[in-house]
Amino acid sequence: MFILKYILRNLFRHRLRSVLTVVGVAVAVLAYGLLTTLVGLWYSGAEHASDTRLITRNAISLVFPLPISYLERIRGVPGVTTASYGNWFGAYYKEQKNFFANYAIEPRSYLELYPEFILPPKEKNDFLLDRKGCIVGERLARTYGWKVGDLITLKGTIYPGDWEFVLRGIYHGKEKATEERIFLFHWTYLNETMRRTVPRRADQVGYFVVGVKNPGLAPDVALAVDSMFKNSLAETLTETEKAFHMSFVSMTEAIMVAIQIVSYMVIAIIMVVAANTMAMTARERIGEYATLKTLGFKGGHLAGLIFGESVAISLLGGLLGVALTFPAAHWIESELAQYFPYFTVSPQTLLFEVLAALSVGVVSGIFPTWRGATIRIADGLKRIG
Amino acid sequence: MGIPYSYSFRNLWTRRLTTVLTASGMGLVVFVFAATLMLTEGLQKTLVQTGSPDNVMLLRKSSNSEVQSAVERDQAALLESQPEVAVGEDGEPLLAKELVVLINLKKRVTDTPSNVIIRGITPASLKLRPAVHLKEGRMPRAGSAEVVTGESVARRFKGCGLGETLRFAMRDWRVVGVFDAGATGFSSEIWGDRDQMMQAFRRPVYSSIIFRLRDTTSFDAYKARVEGDPRLTVEAKRETRYYLDQSEAMAKFLRILGMVLTVVFSIGAVIGATITMYAAVANRVTEIGTLRALGFQRKSILSAFIIESLLLGVCGGLLGIFAASFMQLITISTMNWASFSELAFSFTLTFGIVWKSLLFSAVMGLVGGVLPAFRASRMKIVEALRAT
Numbered sequence: 001m002f003i004l005k006y007i008l009r010n011l012f013r014h015r016l017r018s019v020l021t022v023v024g025v026a027v028a029v030l031a032y033g034l035l036t037t038l039v040g041l042w043y044s045g046a047e048h049a050s051d052t053r054l055i056t057r058n059a060i061s062l063v064f065p066l067p068i069s070y071l072e073r074i075r076g077v078p079g080v081t082t083a084s085y086g087n088w089f090g091a092y093y094k095e096q097k098n099f100f101a102n103y104a105i106e107p108r109s110y111l112e113l114y115p116e117f118i119l120p121p122k123e124k125n126d127f128l129l130d131r132k133g134c135i136v137g138e139r140l141a142r143t144y145g146w147k148v149g150d151l152i153t154l155k156g157t158i159y160p161g162d163w164e165f166v167l168r169g170i171y172h173g174k175e176k177a178t179e180e181r182i183f184l185f186h187w188t189y190l191n192e193t194m195r196r197t198v199p200r201r202a203d204q205v206g207y208f209v210v211g212v213k214n215p216g217l218a219p220d221v222a223l224a225v226d227s228m229f230k231n232s233l234a235e236t237l238t239e240t241e242k243a244f245h246m247s248f249v250s251m252t253e254a255i256m257v258a259i260q261i262v263s264y265m266v267i268a269i270i271m272v273v274a275a276n277t278m279a280m281t282a283r284e285r286i287g288e289y290a291t292l293k294t295l296g297f298k299g300g301h302l303a304g305l306i307f308g309e310s311v312a313i314s315l316l317g318g319l320l321g322v323a324l325t326f327p328a329a330h331w332i333e334s335e336l337a338q339y340f341p342y343f344t345v346s347p348q349t350l351l352f353e354v355l356a357a358l359s360v361g362v363v364s365g366i367f368p369t370w371r372g373a374t375i376r377i378a379d380g381l382k383r384i385g
Numbered sequence: 386m387g388i389p390y391s392y393s394f395r396n397l398w399t400r401r402l403t404t405v406l407t408a409s410g411m412g413l414v415v416f417v418f419a420a421t422l423m424l425t426e427g428l429q430k431t432l433v434q435t436g437s438p439d440n441v442m443l444l445r446k447s448s449n450s451e452v453q454s455a456v457e458r459d460q461a462a463l464l465e466s467q468p469e470v471a472v473g474e475d476g477e478p479l480l481a482k483e484l485v486v487l488i489n490l491k492k493r494v495t496d497t498p499s500n501v502i503i504r505g506i507t508p509a510s511l512k513l514r515p516a517v518h519l520k521e522g523r524m525p526r527a528g529s530a531e532v533v534t535g536e537s538v539a540r541r542f543k544g545c546g547l548g549e550t551l552r553f554a555m556r557d558w559r560v561v562g563v564f565d566a567g568a569t570g571f572s573s574e575i576w577g578d579r580d581q582m583m584q585a586f587r588r589p590v591y592s593s594i595i596f597r598l599r600d601t602t603s604f605d606a607y608k609a610r611v612e613g614d615p616r617l618t619v620e621a622k623r624e625t626r627y628y629l630d631q632s633e634a635m636a637k638f639l640r641i642l643g644m645v646l647t648v649v650f651s652i653g654a655v656i657g658a659t660i661t662m663y664a665a666v667a668n669r670v671t672e673i674g675t676l677r678a679l680g681f682q683r684k685s686i687l688s689a690f691i692i693e694s695l696l697l698g699v700c701g702g703l704l705g706i707f708a709a710s711f712m713q714l715i716t717i718s719t720m721n722w723a724s725f726s727e728l729a730f731s732f733t734l735t736f737g738i739v740w741k742s743l744l745f746s747a748v749m750g751l752v753g754g755v756l757p758a759f760r761a762s763r764m765k766i767v768e769a770l771r772a773t
Contacts, residue, residue, distance in 0.1 A: 016663065017660050017663060017664075020656045020659055020660055021656070021660065023652075023656060024652070024653045024656040024657070027649060027652045027653060028649075028653055030649075031646075031649040031650075059489075060486070060488050060489065060553055060554055060586070061486070061487040061488050061489040061500055062487070062489075062500075062725075063452055063486055063487045064486070064586070090453070096449070155447060156447065157447050157448050157449055157453055158448070158453050160445060160446060160447055160448075160618070200589065231555070233555075233587065235555070237489075247497070247498055247499075248720075250497045250499070251499050251500065251719065251720035251725075251727060252719050252720045253719075254717045254718060254719040255638075255639075255719055258424075258717075259642070262417060262646055265413060265417060265650075266649065266650065266653070268413065269410055269413045269414060269650060269653050269654065270653050272406055272407075272409055272410040272413070272657070273407075273410050273653055273654070273656060273657035273660070275406060276403060276406040276407055276410070276657060276660070276661060277657075277660050279402065279403065279406070280403060280660070280661070280664045284664075284667075284668075
């Protein structure tokens with residue numbers, strides 16, 4: 001009890017210094033938490049992918065299409081429940097910087113395969129019936145202020161020209177992690193236009209989405225599909241949705257690894273700062289430590305005192321950082337909505353934040369503790385710090 | 386008459402451990418600051434050097450990259466016969482109608498697949514790109530299933546080294562040469578005979594057309610004429626401009642990231658510097674009192690302490706730059722968002738980054754030292770002398 005009181009008193013002897021250190025640790029911990037969350041989000045698309053959906057694409061690479069005639073053959077593979085198809089449309093709204101995912105799809109089977117896109121029944125029906133209809137996610141609609149019934153014109157990059165759509169529905173995600181920034185429209189609309197303008201690009205799809213009965217069947221189905229089209233003009237590559245997402249994510253891995261390294265570096269920097277502060281504090285109190293030893297306190301007591309102070313400062317900073325994480329994450333979620341589907345800091349990350357703060361306290365306390373505990377009384381009293 | 390500079394310098398030297406710790410904290414910050422700048426610089430340099438200012442790139446209207454673009458043969462014939470196209474020594478126009486597609490290849494080390502740009506070339510292609518020259522092997526023979534690979538592709542992807550065989554588009558392609566394209570984006574590409582590739586990929590259209598201007602000033606007039614021609618659906622860009630646009634999205638991301646990190650880090654470092662300087666002041670109350678009693682002005686005390694913290698910052702800056710200069714040995718490869726293909730580039734240190742980093746570290750030292758220095762200069766002589 002006495003020791004605790006002593007530590008608390010010591011904490012506020014240099015009020016400014018302690019406050020600065022606490023703020024420093026808080027900022028570092030906050031930065032660490034947000035960076036870790038950012039990296040986690042990068043992989044979240046792949047993590048939330050369904051394992052009963054397979055994506056079949058051209059084996060050469062995604063830029064090559066597959067003939068629509070494959071659809072029936074894929075449907076016939078044992079274990080397949082539904083098969084749908086789509087094209088990455090790659091258009092933008094008004095300006096090039098307004099980038100979002102837009103696909104031309106076969107609506108009925110697609111919505112069946114993606115039950116996490118929840119549409120009101122009336123809107124769904126309107127969308128199915130209208131060839132020029134489209135549906136968008138709630139977040140996307142909010143970004144551009146679209147309402148059901150609006151006319152939307154997109155500028156094509158892969159399929160040149162201005163494309164007009166009528167917004168027939170706004171879907172919302174079943175879970176928080178569901179992507180709500182997708183624009184979907186009828187594949188037939190695209191295909192009929194292609195038939196008129198560039199016949200060689202008609203009847204081609206970018207990818208097939210294959211639903212399987214249960215996850216255990218996925219590898220067999222993938223193999224069956226790929227072997228069916230072996231040595232044809234368009235060989236296929238079938239993988240689970242997760243693997244498909246990961247192939248994109250892994251291409252930008254270098255950046256993510258860099259961010260990860262940086263997030264540890266933040267902690268390293270604050271460690272150096274905190275260690276410096278503690279070393280200074282201990283150096284100033286060498287005389288006191290010697291006095292305490294004279295009074296009969298043992299090295300262990302002193303170690304507890306110094307170490308306790310170091311850990312207490314860091315933990316205070318850590319707790320402040322954790323407290324600041326919530327408003328910061330909320331701010332990011334509302335301000336940078338177009339970049340992140342959502343921004344929630346996981347409990348695990350919060351725990352790591354506290355652990356990081358704790359380790360800062362421990363590491364920065366080691367050296368001064370050792371010096372304080374092993375000081376010889378005569379030396380300590382001799383020194384004028 | 387101010388206090389000699391050596392006073393500030395010797396003070397830092399006396400508290401060596403504290404100085405080193407504070408300076409290394411700042412050094413880490415400067416290191417991160419410099420490293421993100423170097424990364425952005427490296428990316429832009431790689432992509433911008435890829436283009437040459439006299440070359441013009443023709444793409445289909447509204448396509449962002451060569452991969453998305455398609456130029457029909459009849460339009461290509463029209464474009465070939467424009468008067469602005471320079472003519473080479475052999476009397477042939479310096480113009481290449483190329484095919485650019487992405488193929489998926491596996492990396493040597495991790496076995497993860499990644500997209501690589503593959504370019505179908507014609508004899509003029511090499512003349513248009515002076516940066517590219519063969520390092521080993523030979524160029525592919527026209528009409529054969531042979532390819533040459535860029536240096537960074539040859540090193541990082543399976544089956545891309547000299548003498549190895551690649552399989553794509555239902556054929557085997559032998560790698561007969563490796564070319565060196567310096568620090569340009571071409572190092573991350575695979576080149577082969579265009580007509581063979583168009584056959585294999587069943588692509589009846591070209592992706593892009595690139596040509597050398599006869600007179601570099603005629604670009605604007607040419608652009609206006611070609612883009613206004615009702616028979617053509619292409620847009621013309623200088624090659625340098627095209628590659629600059631390609632790097633824009635990624636560079637912006639890196640810049641924002643770098644700024645955010647730097648701001649967060651510098652808060653920590655400035656706090657560290659402030660604490661150190663406050664301690665330095667607190668430890669030297671008697672000293673400051675003595676100096677004032679000797680007749681030194683408040684101004685001199687203030688400047689002595691500010692110089693001390695500036696020195697501290699600059700030491701950190703030098704440490705950080707020294708560490709960051711080793712980053713130049715590292716090449717990172719990542720997906721370029723504009724073309725969805727893999728691009729390798731390295732950290733590039735320029736003189737601009739060096740002085741920016743030094744300035745930044747000095748500012749950090751200054752901000753950290755201002756408050757303690759003011760405190761030192763405002764001390765009352767009598768009280769300062771009384772303190773033990």
